Amino acid sequence: xxxxxxxxxxxxxxxxxxxxxxxxxxxxxxxxxxxxxxxxxxxxxxxxxxxxxxxxxxxxxxxxxxxxxxxxxxxxxxxxxxxxxxxxxxxxxxxxxxxxxxxxxxxxxxxxxxxxxxxxxxxxxxxxxxxxxxxxxxxxxxxxxxxxxxxxxxxxxxxxxxxxxxx
Amino acid sequence: xxxxxxxxxxxxxxxxxxxxxxxxxxxxxxxxxxxxxxxxxxxxxxxxxxxxxxxxxxxxxxxxxxxxxxxxxxxxxxxxxxxxxxxxxxxxxxxxxxxxxxxxxxxxxxxxxxxxxxxxxxxxxxxxxxxxxxxxxxxxxxxxxxxxxxxxxxxx
Numbered sequence: 001x002x003x004x005x006x007x008x009x010x011x012x013x014x015x016x017x018x019x020x021x022x023x024x025x026x027x028x029x030x031x032x033x034x035x036x037x038x039x040x041x042x043x044x045x046x047x048x049x050x051x052x053x054x055x056x057x058x059x060x061x062x063x064x065x066x067x068x069x070x071x072x073x074x075x076x077x078x079x080x081x082x083x084x085x086x087x088x089x090x091x092x093x094x095x096x097x098x099x100x101x102x103x104x105x106x107x108x109x110x111x112x113x114x115x116x117x118x119x120x121x122x123x124x125x126x127x128x129x130x131x132x133x134x135x136x137x138x139x140x141x142x143x144x145x146x147x148x149x150x151x152x153x154x155x156x157x158x159x160x161x162x163x164x165x166x167x
Numbered sequence: 168x169x170x171x172x173x174x175x176x177x178x179x180x181x182x183x184x185x186x187x188x189x190x191x192x193x194x195x196x197x198x199x200x201x202x203x204x205x206x207x208x209x210x211x212x213x214x215x216x217x218x219x220x221x222x223x224x225x226x227x228x229x230x231x232x233x234x235x236x237x238x239x240x241x242x243x244x245x246x247x248x249x250x251x252x253x254x255x256x257x258x259x260x261x262x263x264x265x266x267x268x269x270x271x272x273x274x275x276x277x278x279x280x281x282x283x284x285x286x287x288x289x290x291x292x293x294x295x296x297x298x299x300x301x302x303x304x305x306x307x308x309x310x311x312x313x314x315x316x317x318x319x320x321x322x323x
Contacts, residue, residue, distance in 0.1 A: 037207075
């Protein structure tokens with residue numbers, strides 16, 4: 001299977017449908033490891049005293065951390081992984097667990113408020129629109145998903161629009 | 168990686184449209200790409216399985232799209248220092264990079280937008296693959312800088 005009428009029908013029905021989920025608490029440990037992996041030594045991400053001196057309650061997450069985490073669940077069993085190693089849960093409503101190749105096409109992120117360690121984060125995902133195109137390798141679909149991240153009071157933290165290419 | 172003065176926030180009065188900011192080069196590694204996958208639970212084999220990456224036509228394991236984005240993000244946050252606020256970022260990964268490659272970020276000021284006590288600095292940030300000069304990421308960022316002291320964190 002690749003891009004066919006069934007996929008386009010599934011996606012078309014998905015446009016505008018909101019999916020809300022609780023991602024969990026962003027811990028100082030997660031923030032520190034993310035910054036270490038990037039090789040970003042900004043003390044705002046590791047040194048709580050420094051962060052407090054700037055007026056924050058705790059260390060702050062690097063701005064793009066929240067949008068970079070691929071999967072917030074506890075993880076799929078090995079026999080549920082696809083051949084490319086990815087998990088069936090792609091965080092792409094309307095896209096089936098197998099048969100479609102997925103490529104990232106870019107992201108627009110608005111950082112509304114800093115995410116301080118200890119913040120409980122929720123996310124609402126909605127498929128904004130799809131566009132079918134022909135390419136040299138066959139038909140493809142360009143899908144745009146919006147992710148709205150909030151804290152436990154519902155206050156906005158981050159808005160992101162992801163462009164995903166399906167073929 | 169070249170050291171930047173990350174402890175200071177530039178004063179908007181010292182900036183001009185067209186100004187090219189200092190470039191920063193960093194060299195990725197297999198270990199870094201692995202650790203980034205671990206930190207983000209990115210299990211795609213293209214980021215750690217060389218045989219798989221070669222089967223897909225790549226000369227090495229790929230730097231994650233979000234790691235490219237993280238480099239552009241850090242370029243902005245290092246430049247703006249503790250008094251600045253990164254308001255938005257647009258990134259689009261056009262060319263891949265493989266683990267071990269050096270990548271250079273450079274920013275150009277495209278607009279200085281008066282916002283009263285703040286100036287919104289609009290930047291075009293490009294991340295270039297040093298091996299052949301190809302642009303991996305054309306990016307755009309908006310950074311808010313305070314016009315007046317103190318240059319403390321703005322905390323939202």
